[in-house]
Amino acid sequence: MARPSFGACHPLVRYTVSMDTLYDGSRTPILEALEKFQATENASLHVPGHKAGRGFASEFAKYAMPLARIDATELPGLDDLHHPQGVIKEAEQLAAMAWGSDTAFFLVNGSTVGNLAAVMAVVNAGDTVIIGRDAHQSVWHALELARARVVAVLPRHIGPLIGAIHAQDIEAAIHAYPEATAVVITSPTYHGIVPDLTSIVHLAHASGMKVIVDEAHGAHLAFHPDLPLSAVSAKADLVVQSTHKMTAAFTQTALLHVCGDKVDVENVRHYLRVFQTSSPSYLMLASIDAARAQLMVEGPVLIGKMLDILSEARKQLNDSYPGLVNAGFEGLMSDPFKWTLWALKWGVTGEQLANAFMQSGVFVELYDEEHVLLVWTYANSTRDMEKVIRVIHQVFHGRSRLAHAGHVSSWSNEIPRYSAVLPFDTSKKNKHLASLEDLPGKRAASAITLYPPGIPLLLPGEAYTANMIQYIKKCVAFGLRVDGLANAEEGRAWFLGE
């Protein structure tokens, strides 16, 4: 990677640099410290037990070896994730500068731990929290731990599990529940839709509420002007990002940003200590550090190149097969790196299309009855695009768009506009098991979640309906992973004793 002089960092993000803390965005403090460490140590009498990979089983060593040398732990010169004073502190400051936040925390358990810590840091037991119902299960788990009262705002659905949270609906919830202390929004959604965050943050702050944004799918947004506004730029108070999803870092890596002065940073640090391991992987920490430097130095160019490829291909495909890519997204802000292919509009199920891709060696993010989701990043190439286009032509050529391609599942119509749920008593004594057929009318004792995307179909406390049960059975029969069932094959789930 080229090392431009300070000042060559991309101009898109807001950051302040005081005279005594000049930071070079191309530096990677953690990686530099690891390089120095592995060059000097010649006998390891500390953990990890693999001793720079020498103890690895040979089948594993053939993949893991070069990395094993920097799979270190908190040794002199390598700092401490929970009390950063050295290279981790410096790397976190660089990350805050890159994304434009005031404080950034490196995470080694994904956005999952970011959501847990963010919610716990600002929500007290009994507080009311307004939340987009399309939130990931980690947010629901956090609210359960916090014993919050939750007002869930339904997205306006475009298709099953695809929807957009509208600022007007959040505004209505804020008026209806003025006692709420926080608003939690997912942006972008799994399918790439970005709500009007600026308005939501403005409305929430005007009512004294804090805003947490689960931006697990949006770590790249800050690095190109043609991408939707990032949550940090929209001035959310806490922003959680998976660096492993839309940027080029190891799986499980993530960031938690604190912006402004409404949130006590030490409270956030406390909950990260509660939830994160005391032995963080330096491979992960170095990988966040390197991805951040890459984004600051080359991000706009890498992203810009891929955006050109995506926009050209999407135009061509929608000319040939109108409405195939991201139909229904018109008028909404969305991330061009996510493609929802609406196969069923052309008489092809999501599963059939996903299988056709797989036969050509193309593995997709997810599929359901109606569509397939493709996740692109700046690490993809023209060659990947050519493969995708080839499969699409093979599958859709000669087909015509169905006149009435209605949605297969209507369960989402049954969910109330707001559902006030939690805290609820899900203690073991209040949970009972029944087969799916016997559940309509009873209230769920645990969330029923399709994974991916990890968004609950049913929240604890909400009533099972016949339609919902039918949908759950269909997903199981389809081979999809449904979390929250006692045993998917036996088809039983928990309900709350009244």
Ligand SMILES: Cc1ncc(COP(=O)(O)O)c(C=O)c1O
């Ligand atoms: C919106 C959203 N938030 C949070 C998560 C959890 O992220 P991680 O896998 O980094 O823990 C996911 C995972 O898919 C997600 O889609």
